Amino acid sequence: MKRSAAAQLQHNFDPTQVIYLAGDINYCFVYLLNGERILSSRTLKWYHTRWPHFIRIHKGYLINPAHVHRGVLTSPIIASIIMCNGASLPVGRRRIPEIMNQLERPSPKRLSRPRISRVNRNASVSRPLMAT
Secondary structure (H helix, E strand, O other): OOOOHHHHOOOOOOHHHEEEEEEEOOEEEEEEOOOOEEEEOOOHHHHHHHOOOOEEEEOOEEEOHHHEEEEEEEEOOEEEEEEOOOOEEEOOOOOHHHHHHHHHOOOOOOOOOOEEEEOOHHHHOOOOOOOO
């Protein structure tokens, strides 16, 4: 049986041009530096085995550490990663310590270490005054 040309079409991405990948069941969206979002029929696990320098920050996200802008640690169980395109990606609560340690270490593929900021939840919450 002969395959159609559309079935044989595969996207070949340069890993340096990929900012992050977002999983959606057995598909994933690949976000590129030029602003493109491409749907791929491969899973995040498949990409993670091919590109071991990428970091799995969540069940649904795989990031390129070279394109991390900064990490935000809101509490011991809430954190997010801000990518170079402005996307804010959640970090799985069980992966927070490992991910923050990986981002604080310098990497040969990254030009500089991303900034990790800790948010003081009490200081940032403004409470309205009660009228008596």
